[in-house]
Amino acid sequence: MMEDALSMFQEMKIQDLKPSLDTYNPIICSLSGEGKFDDALHFLNEMKEFGLEPDTETYDGLIRAYGKFKMYDEMGMCVKQMELNGCFPDHVTYNILIQEYSRGGLLQRMQKVYHRMCSKRMRLQCQPETLAAMLDAYATFGMVEKMETFYRKLVNSRTRMDDDLIRKVAKVYIKSYMFSRLEDFGLELRSAFGATDIVWCLRLLSYACLLSRKGMDIIVQEMRHARGRWNVNFANIIMLAYVKMKDFKHLMILLAQLPIHGVKPDIVTIGIVLDANKIGFDDMGTIEKWRKMGYLNRVVEMKTDSLVLTAFGKGHFLKSCEEVYSSLDPENRERKTWTYDDLIALILKPIGSMKLQETKIVNS
Template sequence: MLDYRFLFIFYWWMKQEGYRGREEHFVRFMNMVGMAKMPDIAQQIFDEMENVGLKPTATTFTCLIHVYAENHAYEKSQDLLEKMSTLGLKPNVVTYSGLIHFYGRDGCYDEMARMFNIMRTIGCSPNAYTYRSLIRAYAHAGLIARMEKAFEEMISEGWPPDSSCINLMVQAKAVTVSLTELGNLYELFKKYRILIREPTIRAMAIAFIRASGFYQLGQFVRQVGLRRPNVGNLLWNLLLLSYASNFSMKNLQREFQNMKEAGFEPDLTTFNIRAMAFSRMQMFWDLHVTVLHMQSMSVMPDLITYGAVVDAYVAGNLQPKLSNALKEMQMFQSFPEVRTDEMVFEAFGLGDFHKYCTKFLSSEEGNASPTSYRTLTMAYLDMK
């Protein structure tokens, strides 16, 4: 991090030497102290320009306007805009675009729109940064109609969308569109040759899951490309989840093998997707083999794995055999934790044992002292 005290020492030295700097030096200082959350110092630097024989220009005013806006002092920014007019200086696209960015950052969407309309009224044409700032802000706010209007206008003006715009747009739209429209959203990435990012993959996956579109989820991850290493096991896990949620066990087993053959090592979420499916289907042998496989790969189980075993045996009225199955996991003395991707819960919901643990651990009794799996299991089975 920069030591901003050095900037003031340097500025003092510049004055002592009688150095008559150029405008860009003052602008640089103002930007730096603005980033340091010191708008008052930026104002002093601005005022000092006249003392050294420099007349502030639109560039200098723009810098100070942005410094105040960055520090949420919008009234000061507006006062400076009016002062520019009285001096015959015209705000430019940089001036307005910066204000639009900061208004959007702070959720002031009406003010942001007002700035944009002023630009158009005075003939100051928005640039790519202006439109992207609008789109990002509206996407974060979930203002879909405004976001789409800004996007369409940007394209019609000949400004290309960037990766951030497309990803944020799709994340925002995934929450609201129908299952059919959701399946078409990926076309935007293909059209503009933009790489879909992990948060967008997750947003779309959760939307598919909540709409019970498990088949469409499988199609989506295949479109994205299962061999993308930059998202780890996410795409493979989603593909497995699309089959596990429909209890398509043969396809689940086949794609699990394909995952390994493609060079992707199963992680905790991979195993728990399978464990949850085996548990619900009461496939005890497969559940047993999953636990052994995890041990062979040094993948530590969590509450989801443990709960899958408990729920399967309780639902199958096999409590007498449950003790041996749990001993095999070697978790009795451990403390419960969840390390599984939350999308598994979106698809399967919480198991009965998981629900019980969540309720117990949030209670006064559960908060009193650390609770082991053994204690939780005994209390849960006593309740049954």
Template sequence: MWREVEKTRINEFNYEKIIGLLGEEGLMEDAVTAFMEMKSFGLCLSLEVYNSIIHGYARNGKFDDALFYLNQMREMNLSPGSDTYDGLIEAYGKCRMYDEMAMCLKKMELDGCSPDRCTYNLLIQEYAQGGLLTKMERVYQSMRTKRMTLQSSTLISMLEAYANFGIVEKMEKILRRAWNSKITVKEDLVRKLAGVYIENYMFSRLHDLAVDLTCRTGRTDFVWCLHLLSHACLLSRRGMDTVVREMEDAKVCWNITVANIILLAYLKMKDFTRLRILLSKLQESRVEPDIVTFGILFDAEEIGFDGKKCLEMWRKTGQLYKRVEMNTDPLVVSAFGKGKLPQKL
């Protein structure tokens, strides 16, 4: 129907676009039908057309079909470009076919097509996501030798890979490079970095992380959490008091995460006086206890704290009759543990 409206529509440009769109949608039978039509009309089969077919099959995991059209290109005396191989490499990586990915790179070089900046960035990203750090670092060194620059997404992939394996020194080196390049590091990744510091008892680094984040996002609830958690894990009353004063000066309202961080620190210090005072002030601060708060109270009772008044107050305010939820930031639980509450329940 499309062809019959106007014969001039039958040209290389239009078929290029159509085959590209069909390939992106994974409609490979239709894409190949359009490809065969191009042949029947005597239209020139361009590199872009072959790339669409090859990449479409590769994305669907049909690598034999993709390689069939790659070989057909050579028979047509049409040289594959770096884009052609990049699409194959990316598809192999997504299917975790890393040996085939390396072979594709060698084939690319043997065909006289030199890997470019995009190829190397793509290799690093795929190796990083697969946890193949040695291969990732080897490609990274090759890029440095060739004085090629890393893409922002590549730096983030490397940062996440080092965080996943808890390799602190290399993680920090890449993080510093990301900060210096003004690359946005999303909160979920920052949380992962914070988790690595917690696992390695590097609590002062949480403060450094918060300072770096402040320059980029301002003092969000998450930033306050990191500041406070850093001092609380080090059991520094002075540090916690300083953060609390800064929050008051900034007119920041408390939430249950802030309260529980301080309560957990007092529990670790066995400072029952401050623990009792803060528990009694929760209602005044309009902060409702969550399951972590109850756990703190029960853990404190295990070591001699008298929590009857607190429980009575929660009973009067109806807290004991509500559905108790977990509203504390998960990093707090990672830092201090779950306590004995599960056994109590």
């Protein structure tokens, strides 16, 4: 409500009430936060005319706003001006600088400020949000060693990592073929914050990527003892590993167990079965069974974690869905509510319908 705030501010001056630093700071912070830097700097100069010197809070608001609008050179100049005016950055200023530089991917500037902060013995005043931002930046650039250093710092601060950051770190391990590290990562997170779906996902993926049936069985047993609930994500991880191993026997067994576990297929599950049939699985009966159960009349959903697609790829069916869907007329694409049956008909016709007809004849 900046208009009301500025109106009240002018009323103060009309009433000969001298504005204080606590009056100017929120105005400068709010205006700069809206990108109105000329107006913010006008009030910065005006406060000096009243004999008020900007403090760290004044400059911190400007620095954060410059970062928000990716004005990184202005951030640096603001710090220099701050120091020239005898107002030296404190730990709050350094935390803001590191966070904004890391979000902008400016690693050298980020590291320089962090080392400067440490040299001033402010290491313990590095906020968890700052550590998370640095971890995110190193993960973005795939810098494993530095990523792990700041992951340790963040975990030691007892700060819970959000799932998106966990995924980002895990993707670095996957792309670096450090599959066994996923198991260690999952165990460390479980020790620090307890067993969650993302933790089970990491551990299952570790053994699935290593194509270790024994390892996956161990995780499944642990889940059972911990009373962890099955979901389609866990099932898809295991089935993708079976397909890669061409272990169609265990794939068939797990597909038969899905209803027992209360798991309904998503688009990845459908793709697993159809792709497996292209390499010798020869079981379109599962698709027909899902159709009779009403699963294929449901609206298409993707309930599989993005980490799984990073590890195993999208597969032929999913890629075909994307290609065909993108080739459709935009109006028809948005107007239709897509079901699994729609996609199967779109991708597999006429071959898919012929195979399903053959399956119906055999079953009858």
